[in-house]
Amino acid sequence: MKDDVIAPEAPVITAKLNTLCFQILGVLLRQPRSGYEIVKQLEMVWPVKTSQIYPTLARLEKMGLVVSDDVEQQGRPNKRVYSVTRSGEKTLRDWVGTEPAPPVWRDEFLTMLYSAWTKDPQQVLAMFECRLKYLDDTMNMLRSRLAEHRATFPEELKNPRNWHFFRDILISRRLFNYEQELVWSQSVIYKLREFIDGERES
Amino acid sequence: MKDDVIAPEAPVITAKLNTLCFQILGVLLRQPRSGYEIVKQLEMVWPVKTSQIYPTLARLEKMGLVVSDDVEQQGRPNKRVYSVTRSGEKTLRDWVGTEPAPPVWRDEFLTMLYSAWTKDPQQVLAMFECRLKYLDDTMNMLRSRLAEHRATFPEELKNPRNWHFFRDILISRRLFNYEQELVWSQSVIYKLREFIDGERES
DNA sequence: GAATCCATGTAATTGGTTACATGATTCA
DNA sequence: TGAATCATGTAACCAATTACATGGATTC
Structure with missing residues (x-):
């Protein structure tokens, strides 16, 4: 709660986040996941391809909003599990409740x-x-x-x-x-x- | 009906058309309109900016799917009114009824x-x-x-x-x-x- | 033996938005 | 006087898809 006064925990690189970034933060705040798992999780909510998710995760990590942890697995490829930092959580919570863009559905x-x-x-x-x-x-x-x-x-x-x-x-x-x-x-x-x-x- | 056998009316430059192209053809087939009018017409259906519509119309014209006609107006800027060619109409009708892509709504x-x-x-x-x-x-x-x-x-x-x-x-x-x-x-x-x-x- | 799942990425292209440019007319 | 409407476009950028690349494990 005193983070912003005493110890700014992350080097805040300010950059505009798009809705996908907030959607990813939302998924990871519910539970830490790998890029591959996020894609499956968002399939019905905000469809996204792996080619979009990996660069975006790297960007979020560079901004200090998420951190990654390499997890070894047997019988499958290893995976990199991302979780939300306190800075990321604050960013997400500050965004929720702002004026949303008008919905667009293309059918x-x-x-x-x-x-x-x-x-x-x-x-x-x-x-x-x-x-x-x-x-x-x-x-x-x-x-x-x-x-x-x-x-x-x-x-x-x-x-x-x-x-x-x-x-x-x-x-x-x-x-x-x-x-x-x-x-x-x-x-x-x-x-x-x-x-x-x-x-x-x- | 014999167009394809006797007199192919337009030099058919084959190129993949996206949904926006078919949406534009649909608007123009109901009634010829200018780019500016199309944008207003699609506001609720398939939102599009002028910066996207004008190049797209030029592309459709180059493909022989639409033709344009400069209309002089008094008290307002002149406008270029587009209408669908027979080739464009056929292209549209052939597309309607094919398997549609799954709908995506982003809210x-x-x-x-x-x-x-x-x-x-x-x-x-x-x-x-x-x-x-x-x-x-x-x-x-x-x-x-x-x-x-x-x-x-x-x-x-x-x-x-x-x-x-x-x-x-x-x-x-x-x-x-x-x-x-x-x-x-x-x-x-x-x-x-x-x-x-x-x-x-x- | 082929297809699908797991897992992570890059490169190229297309789709769409924002910003810029211009200029007359109408309405508050 | 300032904003909105009508009208057409270009340049730069961001968002998203397609294609490419790799490779073991599992399922049909």
Whole structure:
């Protein structure tokens, strides 16, 4: 608590951090991990490739926000496990609660729908059928994750001072999202079927 | 229909088109527009800056997918209006219906929530209150757009061979999305309040 | 024998943002 | 008078993906 007055613990190299940096700090603050593990952890949250993660981790280390520790393993390659420093923790906590940038979601499926009036309604229907399958698969995966998490940490996830609370609400948010898209898709499918039937009769 | 056999209308320079290119073609196929107008049109769909749009339009023109026409205006700067060629239309139609890339949404607010367990629940509550305001504003904007569109084109938007059909379903999808996030936010706010009250008592 | 998982990286390229440049018109 | 809108662009930079490189262990 007196760090900033008495002993500035790290040589603070000021540089602008992007959202990915804060996301990485967030993962590592929950639990120290290697670059490879971070990539898997962020797969659904903020997809990132190894070619981006390793240089970023090196940058964070140079800034004194994380430290690494080489861990030897038998039967697998060794790994370098990163953890957050006190300086990194402060940086992260200071960022949380600032004004977030407006969300941007880019969905190629929607871009295709934008011009789907150039296609036959039957083909658009087929596009939606494929989408339904994708949605169903993703939802099942999320449901099992959520169930497992709730069974394993029934108490922790009631406490907003515990990260399990936020894991729970973030998974359930994604699930809600897919459920809602499913409902919407079905309503569009209904409209398309109605039109196709009407066209066939005349 | 015989273009590819008898008279290939454009010198087809094959190059990979990204989603933005198809999105631009989609906008221009609905109606010819200038670069500046495209940017405004895509504001909510696929945000893009002028510095990206002008070089991209030049590239599409070089590929023979769009053509431009200088339009003089009084009281404002002249503009260059782009429209889609037959080759561009074919390119777009061939792309629609192919396997779309998995959607990626990046939301800084969610990244903040990921590490919000490091903050006081009261402060997290404040973050959500801000979010509610943002959601409410966006929903009102979408609702008025949707209402206007439905009043102006009541017949066109029933026909999936008309682009108004897809404009309607895409706006309503976004509205659904925000409505659902609102409900989720309120459920989280409820949990946070419950915890805060419980903590105060003890 | 081929594919996937574990594990860490570099090089090249594409995608996207920020900053800069210009200039008339309209609105508060 | 200052800000916003209309209008088109370039240069520099940051973010992200693709391709390349290596190599043992495990699974099908």
